[in-house]
Amino acid sequence: MPSAPKPLPIDLLPLKPVELLVLTMLSGEPRHGYGIRQDILAHTNGAIELEAGNLYRTIRRLETDGLLDESSPRASATDSDDERRRYYELTPLGKRVLAAELERLRALVRLGEARRIIQPLPT
């Protein structure tokens, strides 16, 4: 297979809303699948309930694109059983892509503020 050029973050934009959410939730610390769901629930005040299919399909896509990766198993895993839950974390590329996407959104937010569609937050 011919070696592919390394993708630039800009090539992967814009992200889908679910992708953006997942990447953002993972920006803190590695999370497992159900944890991501819980984070999104908490963040959106229960507005977005991600189901397994949608979540793992998104994870599959982001993994394929090299934006996130399995983190090494955590010693602090709370479960004492043998099924080590898979934890995911952002790759460096993932971080850059997330940053680029947030920058893109910030530009949009600025524009919306300038046109008085939303009130600018007091800084």
Place this chain on the structure above:
Amino acid sequence: MTRRDRVRGERIYRILLRAYPRAFRERYARDMLDFYRARITDARPGVAGVARVWSQLLPDMFATAMAERLAWLHGNTDRATAIHRHYGTRREHPMSILEQDVRYAIRGMLRQPAFALIVLGTLALGIGANGAIFTIVNGVLLRPLPYANAGRIVDFAHKDPYSQVSEAEFVDYKKGLPALSRLAAYSRPTLTMTIGDESQVVEVARVSLDFFPALDVAPAIGRGFAPEEFSPTARGVVVLISHALWQQQFAGDVQVVGRTLLADGVSATIVGVMPQGFDFPNENTAFWFPWRLDVARLQTRNNHYLRMVGLLAPGASLAQLRAQANALDARWMQDFPDIYGRERLVAVIEPLREHLFGRTRPYLVALLGAAVFVLLIACVNVANLLLVRGDARRKELAIRTALGASAGRVVRQMLTESLVYAALGAIGGSLLAIAAGRLLVRFAPSDVPRLHDVGVDGRVVAFMLITTVMTALVFGLVPALRGIKGDSAETLRDGGRTSGAGASHLARRSLVMVEVALAVVLLSGAGVLMRSLIRLRAVDLGFAPEHIQTLEVTLPPRMYTDTTARMFFDELLLRVRQLPDVSSAALDGSLPISGDDSAWSIMIDGHVLKTIGESPSARPAQITSGYFKTMGISLRRGREFTEADGVGAPFVAVINERMANMLWPGVNPVGHTLKMFSATAPWVTIVGVAADVRARGIQNDIPPIMYFPYAQAGTSAYYQPKRMTLVMRTKAAGDGALVDAVRGLIRRTGPRVAVSQVATMDDVVGQSIASRRFTTGLVAAFAILALMLAAIGIYGVIAYGVSQRRYEIGVRVALGASPGSVIRLVLVDAGRTTLTGLAIGLCGAALMNQLLRSLLVQTSSTDAVTLASVALSIVVVAAAACLIPTRRAMMVSPTEALRAG
């Protein structure tokens, strides 16, 4: 939570996870299950909580599983592809992966051209054989009939001994069968047609009013027959000519309507031309003309000479029609006991398609079956070859898998490779099929219907495509699945040396077993067909067909009276007998083997019978002196006819042995008398008994036959035929020169005499079993092909086994194993495979040959001799295939083998 703590619905969830593509499942199923457990644990307790979870989960699962499957199908899951997608390098199209795989496959082929050629050749043979046979099956059997209501058209006749229909019966059927919306009768006379100066004997059709409406066919040019043209009082003859006649005799002139031709000397006006391809009731029908049926003046109910064709009424079924016809027949049997005295009248009604192709179908189906077997064996062989190579490629595949190629990706690539092989094989196969199809059409027996416009159409193309894809799947799947099995790490560790030979060898052995079994089935099918043919050829014909030249001589009826006809034939015989090549010559009203089926009712020994129903019947033959000698028919008793048995001499007849045994059992019939069932016919004295002749064909039983001298036939046997077959026994094998000389003699002896049906008696006999010979020959060829392929398969597996076990053999030899034990080592393996395949095959043959039953003659479908010789030939071939590998095994030098190992 431990694994044992199952939550509610977990098992169903597990099963539903299978909706995702395998690769996806392998990576995420465990996590998703874990996710599900957490969902249920966190949900409100009780059924309501579980139900809420499921109501959210199911739609999500359905949508995402579909999406993943689609993505997988399109090859979008590959990281490289995804990256290309983002770079817009246009490699994201599913074609791109296909393209890669195809390139890869072709590169692989070019690396091993010999291997590729063997695979492609095998496939081309298999696909080509199927293509060729299917082209013919399609053209002859599957192509729709060119009639609008083909499905509702029925052929209508009677069971023997009546076989056909009389005028009175036709009129009564027409009135009494509500299940039919139309019923037409037709007869197929042969007559002399004269256009300009040229006369020829042609087959024509005399049809009743409903004939064309029942078939729903209109002329391509001109008009159809008008109802009044069927009236007994109509004047002038009108004809519709065939497309072929129009082309040949009128050069396709559109102004042909209104021109005339002479039919047996009667002028007939052409009113139209039938469309191309319309060939009912007969492919050679030159023209059709109206039958002017006069209901007031019907012929006797006993004269069965018509055939019928009908159109089922809308909503009526064949079963209804049969029931109605049977009821009518039963009533007539009671109403006319003097007509149907001894024999039951039974209507035979079949769909037209069945009537036209029923006789050909079993042969073609047998051929197609044989071709499919060849293809299967070819597939198995190729699968085997690919397996062998697959082993060699295990390391390559292991590396690819280790580098991140998914299992699906590897299978896909290997299947693509198979498809490329199949496609290239199919291209070769198509060329082969076209060439072979042409050859088949040329050499196929002429009695196969619709052979002339067999060709490639959409259905043939679809068949080839489907065959190709199925072929690729059949031979590609096993190696592909084997390719992804096994631990890549392990393979890499041992350097691909041992190759997990055990399991793979088992797969290959099973394939060879299958192959042997298929070959056995095909061989035994060919075997029983061949035995049938041999049985048929061994049948005593009752005459000596060698060195007999025959040709049909037809006098235009209106130009010759009985007397002048007699004078013409006497003169002709005299001249023919003087030809240097001719050792004897005679005339015959109907040739053995190919002759027609008529039987006339008679009375015997002076007993006058009142009703025709109680009278015996026999087939009439009008012959001249020298007939028995010329044909090589031996005389059992009495004498044959001489020149003296002419007009004015006492009436005489010769009968065959069968008739003698039927009517005068245990008595010498010479001196006994018979006469036609007619008040005016004279009593005729039997002067001789001739040996039985296969008058109705080799496979059919021998009818009672009565021979009359041609010169007396006009009085003693109703009439004196104007069409006679000249039979000549030649001194050497016949050639064209003799026929030309005879044609010249005929031209000089009388004008406007048509010559037709020029053939040697060997041809006539051969023609009658041509379909069988053709089919048997082809099936045998396929069987031999199958045997060869099986031999290659056995050789391949045994040779590979030996090469894999060189190390083991080397150790054994080093430890003092005798050559005998080495041979045993190899042969036990081969023997077990072959014998198992043989056993399966013989069982299969016993089942499959049942299907051939209708084609077998005096041969059991499980004929012991056939099966035994098939078994023997398989064992011999298998042994031969083991020769080289065994020699190789014996030449293994322990030191070398151990060093290499």
